[in-house]
Amino acid sequence: MTGKRDTIVAVASGTGGAIALIRLSGPRAIAIGDRIFTGVSGSPLSRSRGFTIHFGHIRNEADEIIDDVLVSLFRTPRSYTGEDMLEISCHGSPFIQQEILRLCIREGARMAQGGEFTLKAFLAGKMDLSQAEAVADLLEAETPQAVRTAAGQLTGALSRRVEEVYSGLVDLLAHFHAVLDYPDEDIDPFRASELAAALAAATDGLSALLETYDRGKYLVQGVPCAIVGAPNAGKSSLLNALLGYERAIVTPIPGTTRDTVEETVRLGGVLLRLIDTAGLRKTEDPVERLGVERSRRAMEKAGLILVVLDQSQPATEEDKDLVRQAVDLAPTILVLNKADLPRGLDFTEDLDLAPATPVSAKTRAGLEDLGELVAGTFPQPAAGEAGAVLTNARQADAVRRAAEALGRARAGLAAGLTPDAVLIDVEEAMEAMGELTGRTVREDITNRIFERFCVGK
Numbered sequence: 001m002t003g004k005r006d007t008i009v010a011v012a013s014g015t016g017g018a019i020a021l022i023r024l025s026g027p028r029a030i031a032i033g034d035r036i037f038t039g040v041s042g043s044p045l046s047r048s049r050g051f052t053i054h055f056g057h058i059r060n061e062a063d064e065i066i067d068d069v070l071v072s073l074f075r076t077p078r079s080y081t082g083e084d085m086l087e088i089s090c091h092g093s094p095f096i097q098q099e100i101l102r103l104c105i106r107e108g109a110r111m112a113q114g115g116e117f118t119l120k121a122f123l124a125g126k127m128d129l130s131q132a133e134a135v136a137d138l139l140e141a142e143t144p145q146a147v148r149t150a151a152g153q154l155t156g157a158l159s160r161r162v163e164e165v166y167s168g169l170v171d172l173l174a175h176f177h178a179v180l181d182y183p184d185e186d187i188d189p190f191r192a193s194e195l196a197a198a199l200a201a202a203t204d205g206l207s208a209l210l211e212t213y214d215r216g217k218y219l220v221q222g223v224p225c226a227i228v229g230a231p232n233a234g235k236s237s238l239l240n241a242l243l244g245y246e247r248a249i250v251t252p253i254p255g256t257t258r259d260t261v262e263e264t265v266r267l268g269g270v271l272l273r274l275i276d277t278a279g280l281r282k283t284e285d286p287v288e289r290l291g292v293e294r295s296r297r298a299m300e301k302a303g304l305i306l307v308v309l310d311q312s313q314p315a316t317e318e319d320k321d322l323v324r325q326a327v328d329l330a331p332t333i334l335v336l337n338k339a340d341l342p343r344g345l346d347f348t349e350d351l352d353l354a355p356a357t358p359v360s361a362k363t364r365a366g367l368e369d370l371g372e373l374v375a376g377t378f379p380q381p382a383a384g385e386a387g388a389v390l391t392n393a394r395q396a397d398a399v400r401r402a403a404e405a406l407g408r409a410r411a412g413l414a415a416g417l418t419p420d421a422v423l424i425d426v427e428e429a430m431e432a433m434g435e436l437t438g439r440t441v442r443e444d445i446t447n448r449i450f451e452r453f454c455v456g457k
Contacts, residue, residue: 010112011101012117033086053071133392203407213389262274268375340362412425
């Protein structure tokens with residue numbers, strides 16, 4: 001994806017701002033800077049120390065001033081990429097940005113690909129793979145929790161947790177090979193009981209890490225949330241109330257919603273990916289029946305289910321069945337809608353299976369209480385835990401394969417296999433764990449990871 005000797009350039013800031021940031025990294029970065037930048041001090045960048053900021057002008061080939069800029073100078077290896085690097089702060093005009101890019105390319109740079117700056121940082125050992133992924137997560141974060149999680153991973157919280165398990169297995173292998181290779185040395189013998197204990201401890205560590213995946217992915221990606229209920233219970237009205245605008249069609253006619261409607265909203269500080277579903281009921285209408293089936297599939301994939309009940313009416317057997325189905329599939333909250341009307345709903349055993357709160361989608365009353373229930377269902381990580389969680393399927397798969405390999409090692413040891421045979425599976429587990437941080441990751445996996453990055457990062 002990247003050439004080690006290439007000098008790359010790209011806009012590293014968002015669009016539409018008053019100030020833009022252009023990043024230039026590579027062996028020719030400072031030389032290019034000297035060609036296009038004239039500092040008011042008169043001293044060229046090549047004679048300046050790293051971690052300095054310089055005010056001056058960008059000039060084109062005709063020696064015309066393009067813009068007044070600030071240039072931040074970083075020297076290898078103490079930079080984001082580990083290379084010589086410049087960051088040019090210019091005015092946000094698209095023309096100015098494109099002109100500076102053109103001048104840099106004219107002097108020998110090339111346009112960076114998506115994620116190439118961070119890839120350079122990874123290849124230079126400035127960060128591991130989980131930290132590189134955290135950069136992309138931080139850019140895409142939509143909630144304070146997502147920001148804290150990504151920032152925690154960026155500081156190495158996940159890497160340190162993985163390293164605890166990995167280093168224990170390294171010690172195990174080192175001890176075995178020391179005993180094997182130096183039989184005459186005074187080294188404690190390699191005991192099967194100690195091997196079993198070490199494997200059990202590593203397995204426990206991986207299991208605990210794997211258990212963080214659901215929470216981690218929801219923090220970063222949002223919680224898929226299915227809004228379900230009987231026709232005319234107020235599901236679409238609730239969706240509109242949560243969004244603050246009319247997204248779904250609302251009528252007094254049951255069965256108006258025939259397809260799922262998806263939107264994103266923050267509720268109780270949690271990012272919810274709302275899915276408004278068709279009313280769940282028996283129907284002979286083929287179109288409505290298709291909508292009902294999609295509703296059931298949405299429930300099966302949900303991380304949270306909001307069961308909307310019309311609290312002005314007595315609960316039906318279908319309502320009770322729906323509550324039972326929901327609580328078996330995912331964390332569930334009962335939304336007792338139409339709280340602005342006289343209450344006709346009695347709580348029964350079936351309706352006590354999940355927390356409930358009265359809401360009026362019409363007046364928006366009760367939404368704050370609903371948010372508190374959502375926040376309680378997906379609590380904030382404890383102090384010091386932010387980032388020490390798995391946040392994507394790649395990470396979870398690597399941990400799962402490592403745990404499976406250790407499971408085979410433990411089974412082999414229990415069956416009487418020799419330590420050298422058992423440790424083959426241990427090495428496989430370590431290889432899978434290495435994929436989390438990039439110790440053993442293949443180039444194609446690396447390229448796939450960095451494809452999600454935007455240009456300039």
